[in-house]
Amino acid sequence: MPKITFIQPDGTEQTVEIAIGWSVMEGAVRSLVPGIDADCGGACACATCHVYVDPAWAAALPARSEMEETMLDFAQDARPNSRLSCQLRVTSDMDGLVVRVPTSQH
């Protein structure tokens, strides 16, 4: 299974295995990664699973959908490398992906 690393605002790192086809958010929740609230459970309805993708990876990921784009537009402290982790579907190419968790989802 692809391994994905989450980095907390305080620098703590946690690397978790996520099954192909699952979302990065689902993998984070399943491995108890703090700071990924995912209130809506992955319906792209709440913008509480916001992460920052490591710049080295940003271009390698599938582009944001229009819905994700607009949801992020309103997320707190969104940046060019922001993603909603519920919309990032894990593929074999994502092994080694690094994402940072924001300070707050609300």
Added chain:
Amino acid sequence: MPEQIVIIGAGQAGVQAVQSLRAEGYTGAITMIGDEAYPPYQRPPLSKAYLLGSFARERLFLKPDAFYREAGCELILNTVVTAINRAAKKVTLGDGRTLSYDKLLLATGTRVRKLSCPGAELAGVHYLRDIADVDGLQNVFKAGTRIAIVGGGYIGLEVAAVGAKRGLDVTVFETADRLMARAVSKPVSTFFAEEHAAAGVKLNLNTSVEAFEGKEKIEGVRAGGIVHPADLVLVGIGVVPNDMLARESGLACQDGVIVDQNAMTADPSVFAAGDCTRHVGREGVEIRLECVQNAIDQAKHAALAMLGRPKTYSEVPWFWSDQYDLKLQIAGLARPTDQLVLRGDPKARKFAVFHLRDGAVAAVEAVNAAPEYLTGRKMIADHIKVLPEKLADLSIPMKQIAQG
């Protein structure tokens, strides 16, 4: 600080309470009791991706088993609570055990409202509330099957959309003159009616089901004096709160367990959160909400109140529904007297209906329109006033409109 917290109900509100209690520093015992075989799971996907078959069961669970271990939460599943003895601060379980509590949280949710018409007990009449319901439905949810859906609300229409997608022959019966009448405004009802019709779903509005016909299993639905042949029925006519335990223990209930704005009942040791509660909403009116948002937010407030740090619950309610490729997102609670403002064109399959009250945004219904939904939600929370003509003007971006 309490030392023994018991949570009745293992759903979205219950699991949020566990998480919040620990996050707020509670170190005592937590026991959560659920009457289903499964640990807390998400219900929204049941009528959507899970029914479609594109979502494995293990993905429904809200938390991994490790969460309960690490949180020190004892999870008692497959078990009903038969009584609450508030004087002794004990609950009795179906297996005869009793548990003591310092603080008790009722997070018992709802159960489906059942139809009582003739034939209601026939095989082939389904309801949709839990995993077992969908697994049962799944066995007969096959292309070519004629499904009659009773109720044109969220559940009925989500199942209709999945059915149409999977090649079932879908007919919907709704007693009201429009779809989702309880949840959305007329323009949104009309839009969804057109979308369902375009997908081949037959809609019968203003039509009450009189009986289910069939010898051993369902063969037809009698409505408006006509028998519509059907192989399968799905009833989605709403839910009723599970407030019997509270009622029997002498707590005030009225279509839900009555709680204040801190999720507390009249008994300072008993709290309630989620779909099972009736509470004074942020607009000062008593409401009972059926949504993930309320389960999460009210449970957070209940956790704070249980720890002696009550904080008024006043979050804006929000809801969503997925039908076909349409995402309906709603924030706030509309009233019939609100002024409606349409932003965008339904024909573009991307629009929003704003509800203005005293010049301020009170609710928004957005179809494939996340900026309108998100901005609207924030404007509702902040009581932002805005001119209707400005709101309707697509050339002004929502970010600018958000300033009022």
